[in-house]
Amino acid sequence: MVLEEIETSLIMWFSYALIPCLLVDGVAVLPAPQNLSVQSTNMKHVLTWGPVIVPGEIIHYSVEYQGEYESLYMSHIWIPSSWCSPTQGPECDITDDITATVPYSLRVRATLGSLTSAWSTLKHPFNRNATILTPPGMEITKDGFHLVIKLEDLGPQFEFFVAYWKREPGAKEHVKMVRHGGIPVHLETMEPGAAHCVKVRTFVKAIGRHSAFSQTECVKVQGETLPLALALFSFVGFMLILVAVPLSVWKMGRLLRHSCCPVVMLPDTLKITNSPQKLISCRREEVEACVAAGLSSEELLRAWI
Amino acid sequence: MQAQCVSLCLLGAMVFLCSAHARGLRRCVISMDMRRIEESFRGIKNAIQAKDTFQNVTILSTSETLHSIKPLDVCCVTKNLLAFYVDRVFKDHQELSPQILRKISSIANSFLYMQKTLQQCQEQRLCHCSQEATNATRIIHDNYDQLEVRSAAIKSLGELDVFLAWIDKNHQGTSAASRQET
Numbered sequence: 273m274v275l276e277e278i279e280t281s282l283i284m285w286f287s288y289a290l291i292p293c294l295l296v297d298g299v300a301v302l303p304a305p306q307n308l309s310v311q312s313t314n315m316k317h318v319l320t321w322g323p324v325i326v327p328g329e330i331i332h333y334s335v336e337y338q339g340e341y342e343s344l345y346m347s348h349i350w351i352p353s354s355w356c357s358p359t360q361g362p363e364c365d366i367t368d369d370i371t372a373t374v375p376y377s378l379r380v381r382a383t384l385g386s387l388t389s390a391w392s393t394l395k396h397p398f399n400r401n402a403t404i405l406t407p408p409g410m411e412i413t414k415d416g417f418h419l420v421i422k423l424e425d426l427g428p429q430f431e432f433f434v435a436y437w438k439r440e441p442g443a444k445e446h447v448k449m450v451r452h453g454g455i456p457v458h459l460e461t462m463e464p465g466a467a468h469c470v471k472v473r474t475f476v477k478a479i480g481r482h483s484a485f486s487q488t489e490c491v492k493v494q495g496e497t498l499p500l501a502l503a504l505f506s507f508v509g510f511m512l513i514l515v516a517v518p519l520s521v522w523k524m525g526r527l528l529r530h531s532c533c534p535v536v537m538l539p540d541t542l543k544i545t546n547s548p549q550k551l552i553s554c555r556r557e558e559v560e561a562c563v564a565a566g567l568s569s570e571e572l573l574r575a576w577i
Numbered sequence: 578m579q580a581q582c583v584s585l586c587l588l589g590a591m592v593f594l595c596s597a598h599a600r601g602l603r604r605c606v607i608s609m610d611m612r613r614i615e616e617s618f619r620g621i622k623n624a625i626q627a628k629d630t631f632q633n634v635t636i637l638s639t640s641e642t643l644h645s646i647k648p649l650d651v652c653c654v655t656k657n658l659l660a661f662y663v664d665r666v667f668k669d670h671q672e673l674s675p676q677i678l679r680k681i682s683s684i685a686n687s688f689l690y691m692q693k694t695l696q697q698c699q700e701q702r703l704c705h706c707s708q709e710a711t712n713a714t715r716i717i718h719d720n721y722d723q724l725e726v727r728s729a730a731i732k733s734l735g736e737l738d739v740f741l742a743w744i745d746k747n748h749q750g751t752s753a754a755s756r757q758e759t
Contacts, residue, residue, distance in 0.1 A: 339686035345668050351682055352675055369679075371613070372686030429610075477610050 302326075302389035305333065305362070305380045310394065312403040315429050315476060316367050323362040324382040324389065332358040332383045337366065340374035340397075350379065358383065373479050375399045405483035408432060408453065408474050412489050417462050419491065421470060425454030431475045433482070436460065439467040439490055467492040607655070607694050611745040614687050618737050621680045626735040631728060636720040637736045642713040643743045650713075651747045653706035656695045657714040658740060659688050662733070665721065669730035684737065691744075 305321040312318070324331050335353035342349045356364035370376050375397035382389040409424035423432050432450040436459050437443045450457050462468050469490040474483040637643060646654050667685045672678045698704045721729045 339682055339689075341663070341667070341685040341689050342682060344689075345663075349678075351678055354679065371617070371683040373690045374686045478613070 302331075302382050302384055302387045304389040304392040305382055306392060308378065308380060308392055308394045310366070310378070310398045312398070312400065314406060314426055314474075315400065315403050315478075316365070317370050317398070317400060317403070318363055319356075319366050319378055319380070319394070320363040321380050321392065326384060329384055330360065332360060333362070333364075333380055334358050334383065335364045335366070335378065335380050336391075337369050337379075338377045339372060340376070343375075343377055343397075370398070370400050373399065373401050401479040401481065403476075403479070405474060405476065405481060407484050407486035408472055410470070410472050410486055410489070412470055412491055413456070414462070414491055414493060417464070417493055419459040419462050419468055419470070420456050421450075421459055421472070422456045423450060423453040423472060425452070426474065428452075429476050429478055431477065432472055433475055434459065434470060434472045435485070436468060436470045438463070439469050462491075462493050464493050607691050607744065607748045609687075609691065609694070611741060611748075614684055615738070615741050615745070617680045617683045617687075618741060621677045622735070622738060624674075624677060625731065628731050629728075629735045631724065631732060634720075634724070634732070635736065636717060636724075636729065636733050637739055638716055638720060639739055639743075642716055643739070646710065646713060646747075647707075648747075649705070650707050650710040652695060652698055652704040653710040654713060655744060655747070656692070656699070656704060657706075657710070658717070659692050659695070661714070661717060661721075662737075662740075663688050663692065666730050666733040669726050670734055671727070681734070 303324050305324055307322040308319065309321075310317055310319050319335060321333075333356065335356040336350040337353060338347075338350050342351070351369075353364060353366060354368045356366070364380075366378065376399070377397045378394040379391040381391045408426060408430075411422040413420045413422070419436070421434060423434075430453065432453065434448045434450055434457075435445050436448070437445040446460070448457075448459060459470065460468070467490045469488050471485045471488045473485045475481070643654075663685065667681065670681070672681055695704060721733060723729075724732065
């Protein structure tokens with residue numbers, strides 16, 4: 273408890289001791305940020321500077337810019353940066369501020385409450401045509417025989433020049449211009465058995481500069497075996513169809529016949545098992561027997577009368 | 578002897594005409610993406626045009642000036658109108674809103690870059706100014722001078738879309754082809 277109190281008062285005395293350092297002629301000032309520089313890669317520009325350190329305090333920074341137009345015609349006009357007025361970190365993405373291919377002056381100052389530092393200006397104005405252009409990333413895929421490329425999305429300022437060729441002596445190099453990255457693009461239909469190679473570079477119209485070409489990548493599609501396998505499968509399939517179609521037609525015919533004209537089965541008692549001639553000769557004998565039986569009853573009747 | 582002289586003169590005249598025609602074909606084209614500048618202007622167009630109090634007057638006078646410009650005069654008129662905006666309009670306009678100031682700065686600096694590009698054409702003598710081109714520029718300056726400075730500046734800013742569309746239409750073409758060859 274006592275130790276904590278001593279610690280707090282030490283911190284307070286230390287902070288108060290710093291105040292004379294920040295005072296010049298009785299007026300409190302903040303040191304200006306130093307070592308301003310711009311790093312620019314693929315049209316993304318970042319301004320960085322050495323941070324101003326005041327222990328226990330959070331320093332804010334303001335960034336302002338001035339294009340060549342302002343520096344020539346209205347030098348008193350400085351425009352606050354879109355994203356960094358104010359900002360905390362000792363860096364600022366000024367891509368949205370640098371919108372023309374002319375030299376831009378940049379300046380930064382630190383603020384702490386009501387205290388502000390002097391402006392610190394970039395030593396040499398920055399022109400975006402000095403950006404470092406790197407070879408773009410690319411993804412080559414085969415979609416059957418189709419050669420498809422997908423390029424890195426570097427934003428609307430970038431166009432891509434894709435060079436592709438068949439890897440054989442005397443082959444002609446083709447060039448295709450792709451306006452946007454991030455979307456698969458069909459390059460050509462490949463011939464089986466031959467390798468096809470691709471390389472790409474970017475072009476930025478705003479600064480009239482190309483990047484270097486990317487590493488060449490080559491792909492190959494399978495040659496003889498694929499058509500053979502296809503032929504085999506096709507033959508087997510054809511034979512199956514040749515057998516299956518008549519079979520199914522016959523089956524369908526039978527089904528239709530049974531559904532339209534069904535065959536009714538006789539019960540066993542009505543089934544005639546003997547031959548027709550025998551049946552007729554049997555019947556004749558029965559009739560004679562019946563007739564004989566009929567006469568004897570008539571004679572009987574006369575005898576009574 | 579006389580016949581030889583005449584034929585030599587005729588040949589010389591033909592060569593001269595052909596070279597003049599070829600020079601006209603080698604047009605001075607600004608190779609830049611106008612869409613970015615048009616986008617910047619679209620963001621502030623309504624705010625700028627709302628401040629224009631003289632709706633019945635036009636400074637660019639497109640029917641008298643821009644629509645009647647021949648292909649050979651495009652470079653000269655573009656150069657003159659860029660100078661008109663850079664030297665007069667942007668300077669005469671006082672903008673307080675930081676958002677609008679950013680867009681106007683973007684357009685002004687882009688115009689400065691376009692002037693530098695055309696400067697190269699001038700050095701190659703591809704940017705000759707005919708009487709028609711000079712007259713068209715004079716009409717625009719006269720229109721601007723007839724209004725009070727602030728009103729004239731705001732009106733000219735409001736007509737930027739007309740100028741940008743005219744540049745886009747007249748400066749298309751050879752840039753992509755020449756890039757592929759390199």
